[in-house]
Amino acid sequence: MYALGIDLGTTFTAAAVWRDGRAEVCSLGSRAAAVPSVVLLREDETIITGEPANRRALSTPHRVAREFKRRLGDVTPILLGGVPYSAEALMGRMLRAVVDEVSAREGGAPSAVCVSHPANWGPYKTDLLRQAVRVAGLDDATFTTEPEAAAVFYAQQQRMPDGAVVAVYDLGGGTFDAAVLRRAGDGFEILGRPEGIERLGGIDIDAAVYAHVARAVGSALTDLDEDDGAAVAAVARLREECTQAKEALSADTDTTIPVLLPSFSTEVRLTRAELEAMVRPALQDSIDALRRALRSAGVSPEELHSVLLVGGSSRMPIVSQLVGAELGRPVAVDAHPKHAVALGAARLASDALGSPVVQPVAAPVVQPAAAPVVQPVAAPVVAPVVAPVVPPVVTPPAAAAPA
Known part of the structure; x- marks a missing residue:
C-alpha cells in the first residue's frame, strides 16, 4: 500500500511515493526522474508522453503539444496532427501515463493520489483540473496547492515551530508563484493572497x-x-x-x-x-510579486523563518542572490527543486493511509540568503510509458524547449 503525489508542471512532470512513513522520488524517465510535460499523437492515433514524445517531436512537430498547462481554460483547441484536444484532456493523458508508470514500477495501483496545482488558480481552473483527473480515471484523488506541498516537504527536513511563517518562491518552467504560509500543526495555511506571473518561467x-x-x-x-x-x-x-x-x-x-x-x-x-543581464528585469518582477504576497499576508521579511525556493529555474544562482539580498532572510534550496512539490503531495496523500511520518529521502539545505548550497539527491530510473488516447479538445502551444 502506498500513496502517490503528482506535480504536473508546465514543462516537467514529477511524482513521488509515500510508503512506510517515508517519501521518495519516483523515476518516470530513463534519463531523469522528472519527465517533459509533452504529449504526442502518433500516426496510428495512439498517444505517447514524456521522453518518447519529446524525442519524436523533433521529426513530427505538428503532432506534439507542450506547455498545455498554460492553456488551461483557453477554449481554442490544441491541434495534434489536425485532431483537436483541450488542455484538460492533455493533462488527463499525462496524469494517466504517470499513474500507469508508477503502478508498473510499484507492482500495483496507489491507494491514494494527491495532485498539486498553483495557489492562484481560481474555481474555474481548479474545476478543469478535476475534469483532467476524471479523464485520468482518478476520481478519488485529492488536491493541494503547490506552495503548501513544498512547505510540507520542507517542514519534514527542518525543525519548524508551530506558527512559523515561510515564503515560497516558485519559479518553474512556465509560471512564477509566490505565497506566504504559516505552520499549523502538521500542515500549513496560506496567509493573504498568493501572487503569480503567468508568463514567467x-x-x-x-x-x-x-x-x-x-x-x-x-x-x-x-x-x-x-x-x-x-x-x-x-x-x-x-x-x-x-x-x-x-x-x-x-x-x-x-x-x-x-x-x-x-x-x-x-x-x-x-x-x-x-x-543574468537578460533575465534580471523579469526576476525583479518576481521579487516585486513576492513582496506583494508578503504585504497581503501582513508579514514583514524579518518575521519569516526562511524563503523556500522551488521549481527548476530557481537553481539559477542569480535567483538566490536576488531573493537573499532583497529580503535578508535564509534561503532554502532543495537539491532537486523539481521534486519538492511532488514529495510534499505524496506526504499529503498519505493522510488517507494513516501512516506514521519518518524522515524522507531528499533534504534541502538552508543557507544564508546570498549563497545557498545544494546537496545531491538520489533519483531511481524507470522506463517511460505509453498512454492510450481519448480525443476531447485542445490548442497548439508555442514550441519551446522544456526548462
Whole structure:
C-alpha cells in the first residue's frame, strides 16, 4: 500500500511515493526522474508522453503539444496532427501515463493520489483540473496547492515551530508563484493572497537565450524554409541546445551553443553575466510579486523563518542572490527543486493511509540568503510509458524547449 503525489508542471512532470512513513522520488524517465510535460499523437492515433514524445517531436512537430498547462481554460483547441484536444484532456493523458508508470514500477495501483496545482488558480481552473483527473480515471484523488506541498516537504527536513511563517518562491518552467504560509500543526495555511506571473518561467528564459543566438547568427535563422523538415528539426535541436546552455550556466561561468543548420554551422558563446543581464528585469518582477504576497499576508521579511525556493529555474544562482539580498532572510534550496512539490503531495496523500511520518529521502539545505548550497539527491530510473488516447479538445502551444 502506498500513496502517490503528482506535480504536473508546465514543462516537467514529477511524482513521488509515500510508503512506510517515508517519501521518495519516483523515476518516470530513463534519463531523469522528472519527465517533459509533452504529449504526442502518433500516426496510428495512439498517444505517447514524456521522453518518447519529446524525442519524436523533433521529426513530427505538428503532432506534439507542450506547455498545455498554460492553456488551461483557453477554449481554442490544441491541434495534434489536425485532431483537436483541450488542455484538460492533455493533462488527463499525462496524469494517466504517470499513474500507469508508477503502478508498473510499484507492482500495483496507489491507494491514494494527491495532485498539486498553483495557489492562484481560481474555481474555474481548479474545476478543469478535476475534469483532467476524471479523464485520468482518478476520481478519488485529492488536491493541494503547490506552495503548501513544498512547505510540507520542507517542514519534514527542518525543525519548524508551530506558527512559523515561510515564503515560497516558485519559479518553474512556465509560471512564477509566490505565497506566504504559516505552520499549523502538521500542515500549513496560506496567509493573504498568493501572487503569480503567468508568463514567467524557464521557457521564457530559454526564449531569451534563443533570441541571443538569433542575433548572433543574423539572417541564418530567419532565412530558413519553414516547410523544410530538416530546417524545422534543426531549429528544434537548437532550442534544446539553448535550454542546455541555460542549465549549464547554473554551474559554469560560460558555455558555447552549437548552431547546426542545413546550410550553416557555427558556435555562439554565452556567459553567465550575459544571461543574468537578460533575465534580471523579469526576476525583479518576481521579487516585486513576492513582496506583494508578503504585504497581503501582513508579514514583514524579518518575521519569516526562511524563503523556500522551488521549481527548476530557481537553481539559477542569480535567483538566490536576488531573493537573499532583497529580503535578508535564509534561503532554502532543495537539491532537486523539481521534486519538492511532488514529495510534499505524496506526504499529503498519505493522510488517507494513516501512516506514521519518518524522515524522507531528499533534504534541502538552508543557507544564508546570498549563497545557498545544494546537496545531491538520489533519483531511481524507470522506463517511460505509453498512454492510450481519448480525443476531447485542445490548442497548439508555442514550441519551446522544456526548462
